Amino acid sequence: MKKTVCAIIIAAFSVCVWLQNAGAEDIKIGSILRLSQGASDGLPARRGVEIAVKEINAKGGIGGRKVEVIFEDSKDTDQAAVAAFQKLVSMDGVKVVIGPMKSSEVLAVAPIAMREKIVVITPNGTSPKISEAGEYVYRGCSRIDKQAEALTQFAKDPMKATGVAILYSNEPYGKGCNDLFTKQFTALGIPVVAVESFMVGDRDFSAQITKLKQSTFDLLFIPGYLQETAPAIAQARKMGIVAESMGVYGDMAPKYIELAGKAAEGHINASEYDEDYATGKNKKFKDAYYSIVKADANEPNNIMFAALTYDAMGLVAEAIAAKGNSPDGIRSYLDSVKDFDGVTGKLSFDANGDVVKQGVYIFKVQDGKYVKVK
């Protein structure tokens, strides 16, 4: 008797499992984002993926199968990003991963992605090295040198800068920007007259600014993350520096203006995303994102990071719909896609897996708001 009951239960269970496998199993997609350290950038990125997934599933998923995204935390270390990647590939069996967000993490993950033949799309790793990381590695934002070109050109014309002082964040990102921008400023005939640096976590920049004040310059360039760059410009203004200010992607957030206050006025920086990009898709995305931000006072607000992952997720969904959920299918779609209708522009990929689109936007802070100037 007992044996029969057991047999029936086991049989029923097997049928369930079989049915589940045969039926509409969810399509699993991995995502490695900055969910604890750097969560002010990582949470918006997560929302971008979630908004895209919600839209896809509301339309019935991909080929009748729902999409499920498994999020992992990169904890801002390469080791954690690699561990997360291995877990996603071996435990969850994902074929494509959106993330990681930092260049060093992307470069750490890339060799494993190549070995396992898993597609990686980084939404905002800007290092030029990612171009050579392998044919399974794609990126959805412009390389840092494109950004540098756009900003330094803008400094020459229309800003007509004659001397620049650099105050950089002393970690790979800020230091890389310092080296690259110094080269480009010099190439354009704008001399770099003074260079100082600060550490991540610093809130007192008075020593560096006092030193900068010994030189004459009409442009102050502060590459780094807004947690430092916003108080830095605020202190520079308080200490009487009147030069124009310029920053990199990290400053492109309402938080920057909130933290820097009046000192943010006139700040120039570059962005991958234009909120006023006039497509129906962008309007829907914006509404969805801001309704999430408004619902929770502690929700960090940075629509650029959400837009980048939203497009990455949209591309992945299209790729799977067109070529099936296999790494090589996704690759062949990404390699051949032309003018994908994304919220960050019309997207295609070049032979290195870098996104091709209309270019980098330049924004300026006017009356407490970022206004597109180019």
Add this chain to the structure above:
Amino acid sequence: MFFQQLVNGLVSGCVYALIALGYTMIFGILGIVNFAQGEIYMFGAFGAVTVYAATGSLALAILAGLGAACLVGVLLERFAFRPLRGTHPLVPLISAIGASILLSSLARFFFGPEDRPFPHEFSAATYTVFSAHITGMQLTIMGISAALMTALWLFLTMSRHGKAIQAVAMDSDAARLSGINVNRAYVATFLSGSALSGVAGMLMAVYYNATSPTMGLLPGLKAFSAAILGGVGSIPGAIIGGLVLGVAENLGAAYLSSNFKDAFAFIALVLVLIIRPRGIMGQRK
């Protein structure tokens, strides 16, 4: 530029000194290092920022900041240190590190991961002294720090509670035998130490215009070094240590390289300890 850098150094030194006083008082009386001192500083800042944002009243904000810092300090004493009294000194040290992680995680949970600006911008009046520009805010920081240090000295030497603290610091058993409530002295120590750190946190919330769950980490570490530099357990030592550290890192950044600004603080620490292992004002035991 020298005077300007000196002023910059004195301002950050005042903040290190205020936090270092908390370290040194707690070490003096309990013989333990309270590594959660930086988190008390952080809670002081958050108390003031959230209440100011809600009510717009500076008086209420200051009260809230003080209250939050003191509450955290007293809770630490009651739950992280008192149950471990009499154990090996490493045990409360670990407990303090754990409390520090817990407190910054709690802050991230309640206040979110992002930096918060202070909801009000204070006037940016500047005064020129010896070719150095000093802002009203910098003067306020130095003034309040000096006033608090004087108040602390008066409290410790003039009041009954202060004398009790000193007695317990010298010999807790003898103090107990002569009728001093030792537990009350411990609580008074944590209260005054936390209040000083809380004030430092509030001043910095306004000065740097950025309050975040991790803001206490680096100032906490530097203040700890300041306390050691000045001679741990010595009140004037903590003040001198804080100022020396602040000035050393600013002058180092100014005349050597700002790449190593934090390193100069610790180089100063190592140099002093090599020449004078007990710290500038430390007592020979």
